Amino acid sequence: MKFPTVLRLSVIAVLAAIAYFLLKPILFNGDNSSASGSVNVAEWNKELTKSRENKDEFFRTDKESPLEDKASFKGLLYFPGNIEYRVEARFEPFADKTQRIVIPLSDGSEEVYEQSGHAVFKLQGEVCRLLIVKQGETYSILFKDATSGKTTYGGGRYIDLKESAFQGNAVTIDFNTAYHPYCVYNHTYACPLPPAENTLPVAVEAGEKLPAQ
Numbered sequence: 001m002k003f004p005t006v007l008r009l010s011v012i013a014v015l016a017a018i019a020y021f022l023l024k025p026i027l028f029n030g031d032n033s034s035a036s037g038s039v040n041v042a043e044w045n046k047e048l049t050k051s052r053e054n055k056d057e058f059f060r061t062d063k064e065s066p067l068e069d070k071a072s073f074k075g076l077l078y079f080p081g082n083i084e085y086r087v088e089a090r091f092e093p094f095a096d097k098t099q100r101i102v103i104p105l106s107d108g109s110e111e112v113y114e115q116s117g118h119a120v121f122k123l124q125g126e127v128c129r130l131l132i133v134k135q136g137e138t139y140s141i142l143f144k145d146a147t148s149g150k151t152t153y154g155g156g157r158y159i160d161l162k163e164s165a166f167q168g169n170a171v172t173i174d175f176n177t178a179y180h181p182y183c184v185y186n187h188t189y190a191c192p193l194p195p196a197e198n199t200l201p202v203a204v205e206a207g208e209k210l211p212a213q
Helices: 005-027 039-061
Strands: 086-093 100-104 110-124 126-137 138-143 159-163 170-174
Touching: 100 126, 110 138, 110 170, 159 170
Parallel strands: none
Antiparallel strands: 086 110, 086 170, 100 110, 110 126, 126 138, 138 159
């Protein structure tokens, strides 16, 4: 039995639409997925709060603290924790494991980092792409966003990633852990500056804020 051409096209369109919605989670895996569904939000928030308390204690008491005036320190300032800023990105590793990048520092000097790959994801509806670098055993993202120079340091912020953040072709990035380099708190430190490609088109209102003036 043959269907009229218009009807056949309509059936094809309906089937295509059904297939799209069934495959959408696969097609866009790593590009637009918050990792919030894979964690206990209450536990995540508890761990985030604890890590911030521990960092305040370190700044206040440790001899390695960048603060010169620990006595007047009242705690670091943060954006409120927001699970939507914990994203699962698609990880695109470099085939050539020997690639290096020279990162300028705020004092005019330079450091060499390994280039691990790119993280690709969506944030606030925008497709974002960040270079992940490595120095020693530490994976890091040095980035700027629309808050830079306003509520956060103009020279950018950092996120450190554990090995466990990488799972196959995916990497979990929690912007709530974004932090400022020590030069924000003590001018005697030199800070690595994010590569130009790591400037996000959105305001990442998560992680550390500038200290109160």
